[in-house]
Amino acid sequence: NAGVTQTPKFQVLKTGQSMTLQCAQDMNHNSMYWYRQDPGMGLRLIYYSASEGTTDKGEVPNGYNVSRLNKREFSLRLESAAPSQTSVYFCASSLTRAPNEKLFFGSGTQLSVL
Amino acid sequence: QKEVEQNSGPLSVPEGAIASLNCTYSDRGSQSFFWYRQYSGKSPELIMSIYSNGDKEDGRFTAQLNKASQYVSLLIRDSQPSDSATYLCAVNRGSQGNLIFGKGTKLSVKP
Numbered sequence: 434n435a436g437v438t439q440t441p442k443f444q445v446l447k448t449g450q451s452m453t454l455q456c457a458q459d460m461n462h463n464s465m466y467w468y469r470q471d472p473g474m475g476l477r478l479i480y481y482s483a484s485e486g487t488t489d490k491g492e493v494p495n496g497y498n499v500s501r502l503n504k505r506e507f508s509l510r511l512e513s514a515a516p517s518q519t520s521v522y523f524c525a526s527s528l529t530r531a532p533n534e535k536l537f538f539g540s541g542t543q544l545s546v547l
Numbered sequence: 548q549k550e551v552e553q554n555s556g557p558l559s560v561p562e563g564a565i566a567s568l569n570c571t572y573s574d575r576g577s578q579s580f581f582w583y584r585q586y587s588g589k590s591p592e593l594i595m596s597i598y599s600n601g602d603k604e605d606g607r608f609t610a611q612l613n614k615a616s617q618y619v620s621l622l623i624r625d626s627q628p629s630d631s632a633t634y635l636c637a638v639n640r641g642s643q644g645n646l647i648f649g650k651g652t653k654l655s656v657k658p
Contacts, residue, residue, distance in 0.1 A: 473650060474650065475649055476635065476637075492645075523590055532579040533579045533596065533639075535596065536591075536593065
Protein backbone atom coordinates (compact mmCIF):
# COMPACT_ATOMS: atom_id res chain seq x y z
CA ASN A 434 0.00 0.00 0.00
CA ALA A 435 1.97 3.00 -1.30
CA GLY A 436 -0.21 5.84 0.12
CA VAL A 437 1.10 9.17 -1.20
CA THR A 438 4.06 8.98 -3.58
CA GLN A 439 6.14 12.00 -4.53
CA THR A 440 8.86 12.31 -7.14
CA PRO A 441 11.64 13.29 -7.23
CA LYS A 442 13.04 13.01 -3.70
CA PHE A 443 15.86 15.47 -4.36
CA GLN A 444 16.35 18.14 -7.02
CA VAL A 445 18.86 20.91 -7.64
CA LEU A 446 17.90 23.68 -10.04
CA LYS A 447 19.55 26.82 -11.29
CA THR A 448 17.71 30.10 -10.98
CA GLY A 449 15.25 30.46 -13.84
CA GLN A 450 14.89 26.77 -14.59
CA SER A 451 11.51 25.10 -14.49
CA MET A 452 10.41 21.79 -13.08
CA THR A 453 7.35 19.80 -12.06
CA LEU A 454 6.94 17.90 -8.83
CA GLN A 455 4.73 14.87 -9.18
CA CYS A 456 2.36 13.44 -6.60
CA ALA A 457 0.04 10.45 -6.72
CA GLN A 458 -2.16 8.80 -4.11
CA ASP A 459 -3.77 5.38 -4.21
CA MET A 460 -6.24 5.83 -1.33
CA ASN A 461 -9.12 7.12 -3.49
CA HIS A 462 -8.94 10.46 -1.71
CA ASN A 463 -10.82 13.44 -3.10
CA SER A 464 -8.61 16.24 -1.75
CA MET A 465 -4.93 16.87 -2.34
CA TYR A 466 -2.50 19.53 -1.14
CA TRP A 467 0.97 20.93 -1.68
CA TYR A 468 2.88 22.30 1.31
CA ARG A 469 6.34 23.74 1.69
CA GLN A 470 8.36 23.50 4.88
CA ASP A 471 11.12 25.95 5.71
CA PRO A 472 13.23 26.10 8.87
CA GLY A 473 11.50 28.29 11.44
CA MET A 474 8.41 28.71 9.25
CA GLY A 475 6.52 25.49 9.69
CA LEU A 476 4.35 23.94 6.99
CA ARG A 477 2.66 26.41 4.67
CA LEU A 478 -0.02 25.58 2.14
CA ILE A 479 0.82 26.44 -1.46
CA TYR A 480 -2.20 25.12 -3.39
CA TYR A 481 -4.90 22.59 -2.83
CA SER A 482 -7.46 20.66 -4.81
CA ALA A 483 -10.66 19.99 -2.94
CA SER A 484 -11.83 17.54 -5.60
CA GLU A 485 -10.98 16.42 -9.08
CA GLY A 486 -11.28 19.33 -11.47
CA THR A 487 -10.79 22.10 -8.90
CA THR A 488 -7.72 23.90 -7.58
CA ASP A 489 -7.35 26.83 -5.20
CA LYS A 490 -4.60 29.01 -3.80
CA GLY A 491 -3.27 28.51 -0.32
CA GLU A 492 -1.15 30.82 1.80
CA VAL A 493 1.92 31.09 -0.48
CA PRO A 494 0.90 30.45 -4.13
CA ASN A 495 3.16 32.99 -5.87
CA GLY A 496 5.64 31.42 -8.26
CA TYR A 497 3.78 28.10 -8.47
CA ASN A 498 1.13 26.47 -10.61
CA VAL A 499 -0.72 23.22 -10.08
CA SER A 500 -2.62 20.68 -12.12
CA ARG A 501 -5.07 18.09 -10.83
CA LEU A 502 -4.51 15.63 -13.64
CA ASN A 503 -7.08 13.12 -12.38
CA LYS A 504 -8.33 11.91 -9.02
CA ARG A 505 -4.99 10.27 -8.21
CA GLU A 506 -2.48 12.85 -9.39
CA PHE A 507 -1.70 16.44 -8.39
CA SER A 508 1.40 18.14 -9.75
CA LEU A 509 3.21 21.31 -8.71
CA ARG A 510 5.12 23.35 -11.28
CA LEU A 511 7.79 25.97 -10.78
CA GLU A 512 7.94 27.97 -14.02
CA SER A 513 11.03 30.02 -13.20
CA ALA A 514 12.72 28.82 -10.03
CA ALA A 515 14.10 31.33 -7.54
CA PRO A 516 16.44 30.78 -4.56
CA SER A 517 13.50 31.70 -2.27
CA GLN A 518 11.83 28.49 -3.45
CA THR A 519 14.53 26.36 -1.85
CA SER A 520 12.52 24.25 0.55
CA VAL A 521 11.15 20.82 1.35
CA TYR A 522 7.90 20.20 -0.49
CA PHE A 523 5.25 17.83 0.80
CA CYS A 524 2.24 16.54 -1.03
CA ALA A 525 -0.69 15.40 1.11
CA SER A 526 -4.15 13.98 0.61
CA SER A 527 -7.33 13.55 2.60
CA LEU A 528 -10.60 11.76 1.95
CA THR A 529 -12.53 15.03 1.89
CA ARG A 530 -12.03 18.68 2.88
CA ALA A 531 -14.11 18.22 6.02
CA PRO A 532 -12.44 19.91 9.02
CA ASN A 533 -11.93 16.63 10.88
CA GLU A 534 -10.17 14.83 8.06
CA LYS A 535 -6.71 13.38 8.58
CA LEU A 536 -3.94 14.38 6.18
CA PHE A 537 -1.66 11.73 4.73
CA PHE A 538 1.73 13.05 3.64
CA GLY A 539 4.17 11.93 1.00
CA SER A 540 7.84 11.51 1.82
CA GLY A 541 8.82 14.96 0.57
CA THR A 542 11.01 16.57 -2.09
CA GLN A 543 14.14 18.45 -1.07
CA LEU A 544 14.55 21.24 -3.63
CA SER A 545 17.57 23.51 -3.84
CA VAL A 546 17.63 26.49 -6.20
CA LEU A 547 21.07 27.92 -6.80
CA GLN B 548 -0.52 37.35 16.58
CA LYS B 549 0.45 34.16 14.78
CA GLU B 550 -2.50 31.92 13.99
CA VAL B 551 -0.97 28.86 15.67
CA GLU B 552 1.86 29.31 18.14
CA GLN B 553 4.12 26.74 19.69
CA ASN B 554 7.27 26.97 21.75
CA SER B 555 10.01 25.88 19.35
CA GLY B 556 12.03 24.22 22.11
CA PRO B 557 14.03 22.15 22.22
CA LEU B 558 12.20 20.51 25.08
CA SER B 559 14.38 17.98 26.84
CA VAL B 560 12.94 15.39 29.22
CA PRO B 561 14.45 12.26 30.78
CA GLU B 562 13.25 8.85 29.74
CA GLY B 563 10.13 7.84 31.65
CA ALA B 564 9.04 11.41 32.38
CA ILE B 565 5.96 13.23 31.13
CA ALA B 566 6.52 15.55 28.18
CA SER B 567 4.09 18.46 27.90
CA LEU B 568 3.71 20.24 24.58
CA ASN B 569 1.61 23.36 24.25
CA CYS B 570 -0.11 25.24 21.46
CA THR B 571 -2.27 28.36 21.29
CA TYR B 572 -4.42 29.49 18.37
CA SER B 573 -5.99 32.80 17.46
CA ASP B 574 -9.22 31.95 15.58
CA ARG B 575 -12.13 31.31 17.94
CA GLY B 576 -14.02 29.67 15.07
CA SER B 577 -11.55 26.79 14.89
CA GLN B 578 -13.21 23.40 15.11
CA SER B 579 -10.58 20.69 14.74
CA PHE B 580 -7.20 20.31 16.35
CA PHE B 581 -4.42 17.90 15.50
CA TRP B 582 -0.98 16.83 16.66
CA TYR B 583 1.43 15.54 14.04
CA ARG B 584 4.80 13.98 14.80
CA GLN B 585 7.71 14.53 12.41
CA TYR B 586 10.97 12.66 12.74
CA SER B 587 14.04 14.39 11.33
CA GLY B 588 14.09 14.10 7.55
CA LYS B 589 10.68 12.42 7.44
CA SER B 590 7.13 13.49 6.70
CA PRO B 591 4.53 14.43 9.34
CA GLU B 592 2.24 11.72 10.66
CA LEU B 593 -0.94 12.21 12.66
CA ILE B 594 -0.83 11.01 16.26
CA MET B 595 -3.84 12.70 17.85
CA SER B 596 -6.95 14.64 16.91
CA ILE B 597 -9.39 16.41 19.24
CA TYR B 598 -12.60 18.27 18.50
CA SER B 599 -14.30 19.04 21.84
CA ASN B 600 -13.22 20.52 25.15
CA GLY B 601 -11.54 18.19 27.58
CA ASP B 602 -9.09 15.33 27.39
CA LYS B 603 -8.66 12.57 24.82
CA GLU B 604 -6.37 9.67 25.62
CA ASP B 605 -4.73 7.21 23.23
CA GLY B 606 -2.14 4.96 24.82
CA ARG B 607 0.65 7.10 26.22
CA PHE B 608 -0.69 10.22 24.52
CA THR B 609 -3.30 12.62 25.89
CA ALA B 610 -4.58 15.63 23.98
CA GLN B 611 -6.22 18.43 25.94
CA LEU B 612 -8.41 21.17 24.48
CA ASN B 613 -9.67 24.37 26.09
CA LYS B 614 -11.56 26.45 23.54
CA ALA B 615 -12.26 29.28 25.99
CA SER B 616 -8.52 29.77 26.47
CA GLN B 617 -7.75 28.85 22.83
CA TYR B 618 -5.26 26.34 24.04
CA VAL B 619 -4.46 22.77 23.05
CA SER B 620 -1.80 20.54 24.56
CA LEU B 621 -0.26 17.12 24.14
CA LEU B 622 1.01 15.05 27.04
CA ILE B 623 3.29 12.10 26.45
CA ARG B 624 3.54 9.78 29.46
CA ASP B 625 6.48 7.46 30.07
CA SER B 626 8.49 9.27 27.38
CA GLN B 627 10.84 7.09 25.33
CA PRO B 628 13.89 8.03 23.25
CA SER B 629 11.82 6.99 20.22
CA ASP B 630 9.47 9.90 21.01
CA SER B 631 12.27 12.33 20.13
CA ALA B 632 10.87 14.28 17.19
CA THR B 633 9.27 17.57 16.27
CA TYR B 634 5.60 17.84 17.21
CA LEU B 635 3.40 20.00 15.01
CA CYS B 636 0.15 21.49 16.24
CA ALA B 637 -2.40 22.02 13.48
CA VAL B 638 -5.74 23.80 13.60
CA ASN B 639 -8.58 23.71 11.07
CA ARG B 640 -10.82 26.75 11.03
CA GLY B 641 -13.96 25.14 9.70
CA SER B 642 -15.59 23.60 6.66
CA GLN B 643 -13.93 26.03 4.27
CA GLY B 644 -10.79 26.58 6.25
CA ASN B 645 -7.45 25.07 5.58
CA LEU B 646 -5.25 23.35 8.13
CA ILE B 647 -2.84 25.84 9.71
CA PHE B 648 0.33 24.43 11.24
CA GLY B 649 2.44 25.77 14.07
CA LYS B 650 6.19 25.85 13.65
CA GLY B 651 6.60 22.79 15.82
CA THR B 652 8.23 21.92 19.14
CA LYS B 653 11.33 19.78 19.06
CA LEU B 654 11.28 17.14 21.80
CA SER B 655 14.38 15.30 22.97
CA VAL B 656 14.01 12.35 25.33
CA LYS B 657 17.29 11.51 27.04
CA PRO B 658 17.99 7.88 28.07
